[in-house]
Amino acid sequence: MESLPWPKGQKLVHLDLKGAPPRVEYLHKLIDLFSQLGVNGLLVEYEDMFPYEGELKLLQATTHSSYSREEVLSLQEAAKSKGMEVIPLIQTFGHMEFVLKHRTMCHLREVAHCVGTLNPHKEDGVKLVMEMLRQVVELHPDLHTLHIGADEVYMLGEGEESKLWLASPGQTVEQLFLIHVAKVAKAIKEAWPQMHIIMWDDMMRGMSQDTLNDSGLIRLVEPMLWDYTPNLDVEKTVSLLEKYCSAGMVDVWAASSFKGSTSVHTCVPNTHRHVENHRQWLKVAASVSATVKLKGIALTGWQRYDHLSVLCELIPVALPSLVTCLQLLTDGQFNADTQRKVTEKLGISSVEVENMERVSAGEFLFPGRTLAHLIVDLNSFLNSEDVRYFEKNMFVRGWFSPYHQHRKMVSPLITMQIHRQASTYLTVLQQKVEAVREEMVHFYPDSTVQEWFEEHVSPVLIPLQRIRDDITVCLTGMESGH
Numbered sequence: 001m002e003s004l005p006w007p008k009g010q011k012l013v014h015l016d017l018k019g020a021p022p023r024v025e026y027l028h029k030l031i032d033l034f035s036q037l038g039v040n041g042l043l044v045e046y047e048d049m050f051p052y053e054g055e056l057k058l059l060q061a062t063t064h065s066s067y068s069r070e071e072v073l074s075l076q077e078a079a080k081s082k083g084m085e086v087i088p089l090i091q092t093f094g095h096m097e098f099v100l101k102h103r104t105m106c107h108l109r110e111v112a113h114c115v116g117t118l119n120p121h122k123e124d125g126v127k128l129v130m131e132m133l134r135q136v137v138e139l140h141p142d143l144h145t146l147h148i149g150a151d152e153v154y155m156l157g158e159g160e161e162s163k164l165w166l167a168s169p170g171q172t173v174e175q176l177f178l179i180h181v182a183k184v185a186k187a188i189k190e191a192w193p194q195m196h197i198i199m200w201d202d203m204m205r206g207m208s209q210d211t212l213n214d215s216g217l218i219r220l221v222e223p224m225l226w227d228y229t230p231n232l233d234v235e236k237t238v239s240l241l242e243k244y245c246s247a248g249m250v251d252v253w254a255a256s257s258f259k260g261s262t263s264v265h266t267c268v269p270n271t272h273r274h275v276e277n278h279r280q281w282l283k284v285a286a287s288v289s290a291t292v293k294l295k296g297i298a299l300t301g302w303q304r305y306d307h308l309s310v311l312c313e314l315i316p317v318a319l320p321s322l323v324t325c326l327q328l329l330t331d332g333q334f335n336a337d338t339q340r341k342v343t344e345k346l347g348i349s350s351v352e353v354e355n356m357e358r359v360s361a362g363e364f365l366f367p368g369r370t371l372a373h374l375i376v377d378l379n380s381f382l383n384s385e386d387v388r389y390f391e392k393n394m395f396v397r398g399w400f401s402p403y404h405q406h407r408k409m410v411s412p413l414i415t416m417q418i419h420r421q422a423s424t425y426l427t428v429l430q431q432k433v434e435a436v437r438e439e440m441v442h443f444y445p446d447s448t449v450q451e452w453f454e455e456h457v458s459p460v461l462i463p464l465q466r467i468r469d470d471i472t473v474c475l476t477g478m479e480s481g482h
Contacts, residue, residue, distance in 0.1 A: 004286050005332035010041045010296030012087065013322070016260065018047035018098065019303035019311050020448045021064070024071045028078045029367035030315065035082035036364050037326045042079055043147060043298045045089040046072075047307065048098045052135055058102055059132075064445035072139050080142065087145045087198070088136050092129045092184050093118050093177075094153035094203075097307035099128070110162065114155040116306060120180035121161040130187055137192060144196060146188065147224070150181050151200030174211055177203050182216035189220065198253060201225045205240060212247035223249055224298065228257035230276030234283045241284070245292045253295050256281050258325050259318035260302025267379050267456055269313045271321040271351045275334050278325045282332060299325060310455050316368025316443065317353050317375050323364075324351045354380070371439045378432045382460050387425050391463045408474050415471050422468040429464070433457055 013034050015027070022030070031042070048061040051069050060066040067075075079086050091099075097115045099105055108125045110117040118125045137143055157166055157173040165171060185197050201223040204212065212218075223244050227237060241252050256277050259269045285294060299322065302312050324342045328334045331341075339351050346366045348356040354376055366372075381387060404410045433453065440449045 004282070006282065006297060006329035007285055007294060009294055010085070011039050011326065011329065012041040012043045012296060012298040013039050014043040014045065014089075014255075014298050014300040014302075016045045016301060016303040017049040018045060018307055020314055020444055020452070021049045021061075021067070022315060022443055023445070024067065024074060026367060026443045027075055031075075031078045031082055031084065033319075033364055033367060035084060037323060038330060039326065040083060041085040041087060041296070043087050043089055043300075044075075046136070047091075050136060051139075052132070056131060056135065058104070059099055063447040063451075069139060076140060076142070085144065086140060087147055088140060088143070089147040089149060090129075090132055090136055091149035092133075093120070093148075093150045093180055094156075095149060095151065095306055099132075101307070110159040111155050114158075115308065117153050117155050118180075119159055119161065120156070120176055121159075121165065126180075126183055126187065129184055130191070133188065134191070137195075143192075144194070145198060146195055147198040148181070148184060148188070148221075149200060150177075151202050151226070153177060153203055174207055178211075178215040178217065182220065185217060185220040197221045198224050200255075201240070201244070204244075209243055209247050212244070212249070215247075218248035221249065222251040222253060222295065224253035224255050226255035226300070227280075228255075228261035228277055228300065230273050230280070232277060232280035232284070234280055234287060237280075237284045238287045241288050241292050241294070245289075250291070251293050251295050254281055254284065254297040255300055256297060256325065257300045257302070258322040259315075260300065260304075260312035264305050264312070265310050265455070266313055267317075268354055268376055269318045269321045271324050271353065274321045274325055275328060275351075278328050279334060282329070297329070311448075311452060314371075314375065314444075314452070316372040319366060319368065319372065320346060320348065320351050320353045320356060368443060371436070371443060374432070374436045374439055378436050379456070381429065381432055382456060387429070387464070388460055391467055404474075410471075410474055412475060415475060419468055419471040419475075422464050422471075426461070426464050426468065429457070429461060433461075 034042075046067075048059055049066045050060075051066050051072065052059045076086050095116050096118050100109050100115050100118065105128070106112070108119055108122055108128065109115065110119045118129070133146065137146070156162070157176060162176060165176065166173065181199065188195055188197055197220060199221045204223065207215075225237065225240060225244075244252055256274075258274050260266075262270065262273060281297065288294060301315065301318060301322065304311060320342070323346060324334075324338070327338050327342050331338050342351050343349060345364045346369075347363075348366070348369070350356045353372055356373070356376075386393070437449060437453070440452070444452075
């Protein structure tokens with residue numbers, strides 16, 4: 001089946017701010033780039049970067065400053081000037097780690113050891129969620145749409161109050177989920193009657209059409225079906241969308257991915273993987289019946305899998321992937337012409353960031369191109385076998401084993417050779433690290449820079465330093481006769 005360009009509707013780019021929150025100046029440059037690529041909306045997941053006030057002030061980030069009220073407003077102004085809608089994504093059930101991790105909030109967890117899931121039986125939980133939403137809506141004066149999350153509500157039904165509730169005949173975990181979401185959605189509609197409400201769909205996928213019909217969510221919410229895999233099942237996805245529609249949820253959304261969905265710790269994205277995901281979504285869009293109103297697609301760019309996991313790929317290294325995916329949605333296919341358009345627009349030689357070289361100024365800006373190039377270069381060096389597995393090479397294992405070190409019985413000739421090699425790698429590594437650090441601070445707060453280096457560089461740097469220093473100690477001890 002030949003795919004067609006993405007049907008009319010919104011193209012949203014997801015900004016996940018729960019990790020590596022870009023400096024506002026960089027966000028403005030990204031908005032300018034996005035607008036030139038046909039993006040007409042931003043799905044902004046503020047999490048702890050939102051300037052909550054009053055009793056919620058403790059939700060603000062502590063390792064770096066949250067955005068100020070003025071910065072949140074300036075982000076909206078920049079988007080509005082480019083004809084882009086801003087849709088805040090505020091979690092209201094699952095993935096509330098940034099809220100429930102706090103000691104004063106932990107009594108609102110469904111179970112003590114699951115930091116992400118809200119207890120649906122406590123009225124204080126709904127009050128908390130509504131106060132979060134109230135502050136967000138108040139700081140978004142032109143707001144028309146809210147995304148209330150509600151994905152991956154882990155351990156739901158495992159709390160003591162839930163077990164008691166589920167003990168009554170005919171009551172299920174599905175109903176427990178739907179009751180809470182309906183309660184939040186109805187409270188939103190009561191407070192802001194014209195507000196559109198989007199939610200993630202995954203908790204509803206296994207529900208029967210009858211359950212959805214009786215959910216209390218019909219004409220209240222718009223499901224956003226997410227699938228980030230390159231082998232997305234088109235037939236199954238179409239069937240799901242049509243099930244939601246048949247249950248009365250006629251307005252639906254799609255969610256693809258341009259980064260942050262390969263593995264929890266990926267540093268450099270693979271554009272081809274994300275292209276395949278979008279090709280499958282085009283097939284879905286071409287296959288759904290006319291009764292399904294596909295309102296748009298959100299291209300997600302996850303920065304962490306959740307609040308407590310490590311950083312995924314930074315935005316600059318993912319821009320070739322994003323631009324390629326957007327171009328694919330416009331063209332309806334991915335061929336040599338599509339790739340040419342992307343490389344000419346960005347002034348690079350390849351849509352794969354690992355292979356790109358700067359070839360021209362580019363039609364569009366590529367904000368962060370230097371940082372992307374430096375990260376790719378450093379990542380390549382860090383992942384070279386000689387460097388990453390230096391402590392496992394033949395000479396280290398053969399002539400500088402723990403046995404040799406403990407007895408200080410080493411071959412000076414070979415250990416000096418190991419020392420020289422480790423020192424050479426360290427010198428090169430430190431030069432590359434410094435170049436990345438100097439560039440990264442222009443885009444991200446110092447805490448993000450520090451976290452990124454501890455995550456990607458330290459696991460390679462520390463073993464090299466240890467071997468070099470241990471050899472120095474060992475040889476010094478031998479020379480002194482100890």
